[in-house]
Amino acid sequence: MKTYRIAILPGDGIGPEVMTEGVKVLKALAEADSSFQLETTSFEWNSDYYLKHNRMMPEDGLSRLKDFDAIYFGAIGDRRVPEHIPIWELIMPIRKNFNQYVNLRPIKQLPGVKSPLHTKSPIDFYVFRENAEGEYSNMGGRLYQKTPDEMAVQNTVITKKGVQRLARYAFDYARKNSVTKVVNATKSNAIIHSMGLWDEVVKTTASEYPGIEVEDVYIDALAAHFVQRPESFEVVVASNLFGDILTDLGAALVGGLGLSPSANLNPEGDFPSMFEPIHGSAPDITGKQIANPIAQIWSAALMLEHLGREDLSAIVMKAIERVVESNTALTPDLKGNAKTFETGDAIVKQIYQQM
Structure with missing residues (x-):
């Protein structure tokens, strides 16, 4: 059994909400597939951390991240903190110090999305x-x-x-x-x-x-x-x-930012790569459970592919496509009325049906 060590950075705003659904999907895969074990460690390095410590992550933050197999990132940004600070004190140091020189972004129209x-x-x-x-x-x-x-x-x-x-x-x-x-x-x-x-x-x-x-x-x-x-x-x-x-x-x-994942890749594997949706922290809808978690979950599919589990990545993508194409459990940005967790639950259900 292969164990993948994943660093979780939920971030700000809707970041923790969509991250919950992404981790839910990964755990469902681990439960259904005996060859796949997940070990997650969460780091609450966000704007609240900055307001307490005057920095976005601890001084040894990068050294604490470097031995993970991958980094799973939510979203960052808070009106209480100048916009450039989370970018240049958290996202950029990870991308640059871990030599994540490829940013991969799929532009893919899912079945059922106009x-x-x-x-x-x-x-x-x-x-x-x-x-x-x-x-x-x-x-x-x-x-x-x-x-x-x-x-x-x-x-x-x-x-x-x-x-x-x-x-x-x-x-x-x-x-x-x-x-x-x-x-x-x-x-x-x-x-x-x-x-x-x-x-x-x-x-x-x-x-x-x-x-x-x-x-x-x-x-x-x-x-x-x-x-x-x-x-x-x-x-x-x-x-x-x-x-x-x-x-x-x-x-x-x-279909919008809620459907758009990304991968920050260090192809050589000298450092962990980082996977995140391209959307921001959306403070205007934080806490309302209406954020679309698909970009976060799709980012998990990219992470699985990078880790060599193309089979599991394909299962996640098929589950996403089935939920979207069936026009059920979709969030308001896709003209549905589902809550964030309901979309996540529907995708998990589709995963179990494939395994």
Whole structure:
């Protein structure tokens, strides 16, 4: 029997609510499959912790996380704490120090979910977002604050190594899944240095993968293409900022943030990878039990796949699809009236029916 040690970070707002359902699903799998054992440790590192300790996690927080098999994250953010603090004192340190350089985001239209667009076929593609450098680099500063001459500089960091390792991961996925074209999100006509290097490295890496075409598309045109013909995409590679924006748009096209998972991957396995929904903590609906837990549960499916249990991941995904397609136990964002825990219970029921 394989035991997986999972660090649980429920976070703020609706984070604990949807996390409860994600853990419920994982425990149901462990109960139904004798080859799978789950050992979870919860860390209440959130905005309440910050207000008590003036930091988002203990000084040894990263060392306490590094030996887990994976990190399962909820959502973070609280009106009492400036927005940048949870990001730069919790999420970013984990992503960067654990070298989670691939941010994987499925843009997949589930059966029964109507897109606001009238597409020729279901939307189903992946965005591979660079996750460790790029536009989200804490380099720069402000001068002459509170004077008429105030100025700010924020540096974008693009490295050959950073682009190459992301591109290789995306092209490996494309080759494995018989994808013949990878779309490269760029803006090298205007951002000539950093995006110029980005394009060069993507193209050089592509030369290692005969039979896979690379199409460079400027980010403004690509955003339009997401709306005009999203069903035409299979694999998209993008920088940190571009990928972040594109995937929020993609989520809107397939049912909203409540259906959108993500994986922050350290492909080599030197550190744990982290799995989380892309939605925020939604303080306006906290405590109402109306948050959609599917993105959190789908993130668990991505975690299982990363841990080598594609069989269990497929069971979770089939359970999600059956619940959504049957139009039962859906939360208000999907025009239902179910509570968060009722959606989780319905997915668990579908899991048991498969095992």
